[in-house]
Amino acid sequence: MGDYSSETLSHIDRKFIEDLIRKGERLDGRAFDEYRNIEIEANVVPAKAEGSALVRLGDTSVVAGVKVLVGEPYPDSPDEGVTMVTAEMSPIASPLFELGPPKEDAIELARIVDRGVRESETVDTKSLCIEEGKKVYMVFADVYPLEYDGNLIDASSIAVNAALLTTKYPEMKVEDKKVVATGNIVKLPIKNIAIEHTVSKIGNRLIIDANLREEFVQDCRLTMAVDQNDNFTALQKGGGSGPISLELVDQAMGMALDNAKEIKDLINAAVKDVE
Amino acid sequence: MGDYSSETLSHIDRKFIEDLIRKGERLDGRAFDEYRNIEIEANVVPAKAEGSALVRLGDTSVVAGVKVLVGEPYPDSPDEGVTMVTAEMSPIASPLFELGPPKEDAIELARIVDRGVRESETVDTKSLCIEEGKKVYMVFADVYPLEYDGNLIDASSIAVNAALLTTKYPEMKVEDKKVVATGNIVKLPIKNIAIEHTVSKIGNRLIIDANLREEFVQDCRLTMAVDQNDNFTALQKGGGSGPISLELVDQAMGMALDNAKEIKDLINAAVKDVE
């Protein structure tokens, strides 16, 4: 995601990639609006996580897992459950990631994916109330990158949504002021699915789903969450400080819309088998 | 506040200031027991803070804001509310302040100003009880220096006291085990006002309200909180490790007492207009 260019990519490589893009080609032969191969494996942590998914986007891969806990609601929304998405850039995934507390890039990754879930109202938090003002479900979706070859955001967004769609947990109720299990296993109430699509600007061209070497030469990127009704529910310009024109933003939105349905179909197919 | 002398003031400057003081003069022509011009602007954060004030002491300025929250009392004082003063040395205020966790100097600033409020029993904490052992008001007064030209302590003390005097908040009560607003807006119960006065020792002379260049050459400083009955309610020797004689401490106390009433009058005038 970050600005690793100076350290890792020689000037010759950089020029080569940029020239290629200018000619309308990409390093791996993809079209500008074409994602890499997407593989989604749902329910990969069946014994411990309430929901989970492993996603491969070309040579990028991430795993997401969901835990459902019981906790107290926020004072200003006493009848709503809580959702939270976190992500860390674990050093297992790349020689570019370092040990230690999260850096700006890791914070941005977590916040972008979190926004994609919260702003899109993916989970029906009103249905996550056990007893108003006292007890609600708290849904944590945590993402771990395993291989970083570019575009962690989209891979994480797909993984988190697939994990949420497979999430099942024991229903709880309050009895004599204690939280006890009802014995039922219920599915997480999903209201809206929005997937994030990231388009990179290189020179005056846009490409979707940049791999790592393309990220190194990008001027900036635009991440767009598109929901099931083709609404844009979250947007973030990042990945460099290059400015972008309104026309290119419009074009990027078109690329996101063009890919939105297909990726949602892939997710739905992957989670269908999990019962 | 700190010991920045070696980095920032040449030996020639140092000697110049010390010689001047020895001759009975100060850089800016003030008398030894004379404060710089004091401006107090009350209620500068009217829409979000329960009380606030901006204080200029010559070219030093700080802003203080008060938030009143509801929380639980300490186990050993179940019928008392809580007051807490914090201060940080934000880098906005000086090239001498650094980013990162608070250093010794910042901790001392916060603790001195806090002591001035708590030891003087400025707020009547017994009146801040909503339900004994369960719910009390918690009063936070937080100080942010904006411009640092010496004597942050006195500026912060004036600002915190002015902010507390302007503090109003919605009255709460407990009804059916829930905390609800009564609809009344009430003033913070103030019991005693004590302002801190800082005197610097340079050679064998004492000056009040040192500016930054004077702080650089001070041997040590003495901060004294003087309340409305001319009691000393908090005292701190700091700002260097130079020793000080009992006679000079006595003389410093006199300088503090001489300025105490005038500054309290300034504060009262500034907060009077806020209704």
Add this chain to the structure above:
Amino acid sequence: MGDYSSETLSHIDRKFIEDLIRKGERLDGRAFDEYRNIEIEANVVPAKAEGSALVRLGDTSVVAGVKVLVGEPYPDSPDEGVTMVTAEMSPIASPLFELGPPKEDAIELARIVDRGVRESETVDTKSLCIEEGKKVYMVFADVYPLEYDGNLIDASSIAVNAALLTTKYPEMKVEDKKVVATGNIVKLPIKNIAIEHTVSKIGNRLIIDANLREEFVQDCRLTMAVDQNDNFTALQKGGGSGPISLELVDQAMGMALDNAKEIKDLINAAVKDVE
């Protein structure tokens, strides 16, 4: 405990110690299975700690203190109290210890001593319940090394156990949903005492209770908690990465068993006088 060898011990010293051990001798003339002189002073913090002990093991010394608080039980053991042992390697005890957050070595020390208490079920946590699911006693035993001349683990284990055996605290009960003192002072319910014994491997020889210079040349150490029924209740290989054969582990266990009773007797004698 750590691997300070390269910095602090010359190659000549190292060879000297190893040769000596090979000849069957130790620097201070002890037998291989012989502890240094052990002094136990119980109840050294009588006015503030609920239990305490100072232990000298040759020139190593540590102080341990116990605090008993009232808190909430863990959700998965609502009718059990909590015990926790911590230890820090305070820089007061050695030029080898540094200021700052605990390093790996300090974490290991704390975890080994903690395991010796928890795995041995030293405290009868079922008896520490005040009201099931609501209030239990929480027993904290905290260790501070004062002089580090090797084998902090055994010294800490002896000190923690002696401190626990002297622990007395005001009995509490729940009345009208409040925790109040009954007026009785009760002893901590002790179920099982297990002391940790540490054997160091140097070449193919084993020695017990290594001093600092011996620790510097050890290949590894084996810490074994032996309880009052001669059960092994916790074991940890550490102090270097040298491998150890099954035969030597067996021999080390024998050395631990041979010393176990005598040290427990010393502890019992030391705590007997505390009433």
Add this chain to the structure above:
Amino acid sequence: MSPEIKPDFLISPEGLRVDGRRPDELRPIELKVGVLKQADGSASIRQGKTYILAAVYGPRELHPRHLTLNDRAYLRVEYRMATFSVPDRKRPAPSRREKEISMVIANALKPALFLEEYPKAVVDVFIQVIQADGGTRCAAINAASLALADAGIPMKSLVPAVAVGKADGQLLVDLGDEEDKYGQGDVPMAILPQTGEITLLQQDGFFTREELIEAMQMGINSCKYLHELQKDALKRVYVRNPEDGEDDFDDDLEADLGESEIMEDE
């Protein structure tokens, strides 16, 4: 402890907003340059009830050294909210939100700066939110950009910023707190005024593609207006002889600010 009540509507039958503004009307804005004496450059902004201070220190030596860039100055932005600037007391330690906003503000400002003139140095931008009432990241950019100019950091142009939002189905410029809280979305953005190119762009809520494009166009228009306000604020400080009128201003200003406005061709 400032209980807020949801208003019945955000757009009145007459098409006006809760504070009486038209949909494309900014709140009253007051920009001041050179407000903090210790800083190399500074500015304040009051936008409605939002009140923010920005200070610039540098170019100066960078600590810690390992952050040094060999070909340009490091632009370090620290956006911080006062604990009392928001309805509930904010915790004093910097939040993840503050860190993310610091990063997007830095990205918004960089394209306007000639940072390559100070290799290995740092330019520090410290932003303190005193009162937050919506649009703080955009207001912060407006002020920070002025503080950078005040510090004499060479720049292509000032960077204006504004948030466009949606409430009761209508696009609105420069959301206040209530409109942000009870509305359907928010699009903060910043631009380079010469080209209209976007340097900051975020969005939340629900927008169709067409709505988003329209919102951004409104934002660009408002930014251009804000840019005029920014230039006026600079003039008030840097024009030597205000009695001479504004005819000579541009020359004077450029002389004062070095390259700062030279490349602007509007």
Add this chain to the structure above:
Amino acid sequence: MSPEIKPDFLISPEGLRVDGRRPDELRPIELKVGVLKQADGSASIRQGKTYILAAVYGPRELHPRHLTLNDRAYLRVEYRMATFSVPDRKRPAPSRREKEISMVIANALKPALFLEEYPKAVVDVFIQVIQADGGTRCAAINAASLALADAGIPMKSLVPAVAVGKADGQLLVDLGDEEDKYGQGDVPMAILPQTGEITLLQQDGFFTREELIEAMQMGINSCKYLHELQKDALKRVYVRNPEDGEDDFDDDLEADLGESEIMEDE
């Protein structure tokens, strides 16, 4: 929120365990080498429901510099559990338990490595527990050892590891979560397979001296079996022409791995 119920017995009247295993039977184990493309070496292990990934980076330059060792490479092990790998959500920050386990894993691996060949460098071993169902520190060693071989770090041999435990009074190999939780003790260990020497040894619970010795003997036997599985996993990746059968394997493997298996004399 995965409520667990204590089973009535851990050993059935027929002498079988809750999952039907014999006392000395390992859970099904799947080892894969080269599973992560960005790492210099990697491996995964599934042991029952336990699922762990290990990646090796290096030898490479060490930051911060003050950790540098002049006579050998620094072996830095970071063992981390995913928040969702355990019944309750683990906090994201590394716990003291994770730090201690990282240290004992490093100690378990070091005796098998020729770290003196890379003075001043670092070899990083990152271990991610995806699902934890007992025996994670031992499974992690099994995988990390393969990842180190895959990265071409010179080694005397692979390091196999297993935990032996006790439940209902009986010694059992390779405890699952339930056996660990409701049993009477646990002895995780790792060995150098050529000599049978122990490189990791911990224990909790209640054991007599005789039981402990017997447990360690069972562990050594299981480790030797695990070592065969590890070698098989390497073969699947490094033997160039699997059609040729296994006769030529050892030569090929040694050629591929440098010294990695040379000193093994079983």
Add this chain to the structure above:
Amino acid sequence: MSPEIKPDFLISPEGLRVDGRRPDELRPIELKVGVLKQADGSASIRQGKTYILAAVYGPRELHPRHLTLNDRAYLRVEYRMATFSVPDRKRPAPSRREKEISMVIANALKPALFLEEYPKAVVDVFIQVIQADGGTRCAAINAASLALADAGIPMKSLVPAVAVGKADGQLLVDLGDEEDKYGQGDVPMAILPQTGEITLLQQDGFFTREELIEAMQMGINSCKYLHELQKDALKRVYVRNPEDGEDDFDDDLEADLGESEIMEDE
């Protein structure tokens, strides 16, 4: 969990304190030098129930380097309370209070030391409060000063310290915990005994100017007495032949301590 009950009075009708002391009477004090074998210098103090250890390491090399002072040694003081030293368990991490006290103790000691003899070095003073029963910062100074002498750090003199307080309207020397808690104020101070100059001074509670002056005079008197106790403690360790009586002591001591007591002229 040590419930304390407020006493009916702090001064009895006979003018005595809760523990039977006269107003100007110190608690029983035991000072020992050289109590910790690993440290370069050490001392312990028992003052009533307060029990504190101090160790000095150095002069030695300073890490991290950027703290180095070119013209003198850096005096680094770390004052820490054991978790069990107070009625409620103290959290293990250093509190802001502990950091502030560390700073004022360093300032109290510095004027007595010739730190300029060791430029770029550090002198570390580690203070561990084992049991706290009032007056810990002053007791810590008494012990730290002895530990510095024991470490051979050149000094003008030892630094004695005591707290004077006020209870039931009366000034009292060396407050115990109860007197501190239920009294009306506290004035901890330290002095240079040769000149009577004050090197530590703090105060809380309510005092008139006259009361404060009187309190400080009482404090100076008590400090002078404490200084004698400090010298006695040093003698017990450093006088080679105690049989010879005290006449020869001063010479011997000065020979042992270098400049440490030379400048004292009482």
